[in-house]
Amino acid sequence: GIQVEQSPPDLILQxxxxxxxxxxxxxxxxxLQWFHQNPWGQLINLFYIPSGTxxxxxxxxxxxxxxxxxxxxxxxxxxxxxxxxxxxxSLDSNYQLIWGAGTKLIIKP
Amino acid sequence: DTEVTxxxxxxxxxxxxxxxxxxxxHMGHRAMYWYKQKAKKPPELMFVYSYEKLSxxxxxxxxxxxxxxxxxxxxxxxxxxxxxxxxxxxCASSLTRGALWAFFGQGTRLTVV
Numbered sequence: 022g023i024q025v026e027q028s029p030p031d032l033i034l035q036x037x038x039x040x041x042x043x044x045x046x047x048x049x050x051x052x053l054q055w056f057h058q059n060p061w062g063q064l065i066n067l068f069y070i071p072s073g074t075x076x077x078x079x080x081x082x083x084x085x086x087x088x089x090x091x092x093x094x095x096x097x098x099x100x101x102x103x104x105x106x107x108x109x110x111s112l113d114s115n116y117q118l119i120w121g122a123g124t125k126l127i128i129k130p
Numbered sequence: 131d132t133e134v135t136x137x138x139x140x141x142x143x144x145x146x147x148x149x150x151x152x153x154x155x156h157m158g159h160r161a162m163y164w165y166k167q168k169a170k171k172p173p174e175l176m177f178v179y180s181y182e183k184l185s186x187x188x189x190x191x192x193x194x195x196x197x198x199x200x201x202x203x204x205x206x207x208x209x210x211x212x213x214x215x216x217x218x219x220x221c222a223s224s225l226t227r228g229a230l231w232a233f234f235g236q237g238t239r240l241t242v243v
Contacts, residue, residue, distance in 0.1 A: 052230055062218050064173070064234040107172055117186070120172030 044108030
């Protein structure tokens, strides 16, 4: 089956720093999403981005489908950005997501 | 209202207890999901309901019993659980089963003692 790998597994940064999180996937996908899970467990969709680039405030994401990777950029990090960032993909329209292991981000004040 | 509300937020239960987790949404979504998440792991899909009918059961043990009484409510009935069932249980909903954008609840942290 398809494999989803995220890197780095852990990232500790000072407030104000920029970061890049990576998601590699082993096969063509028609759905790729980025999620943020805060320390209290709330999981929030950030981007639906099977290809191309999207931006939302300080966050942006780029997926290069032909090379099977996606990047999530966080600029001017804030402590509220802390948590785990998941990349998830699916091959069909049944919304059965295949999840990466996540990147745990800690932003220190 | 773009919320998925889960109750209770925390639950401690013994292995002989019967309890239920509740999930509610009022966004008119017709697909609802239960996920199980162990510490430091991604969520694992347990059940999918589409138009109040169970459409996916990911080989979940029978001690977990889902129920969808109406289009806004999703329950997960628990009985005879094991300590290894301790986890965060997340509910989610989407417009339809094929919709790509889902909203998640804050989860119920379950501890089985």
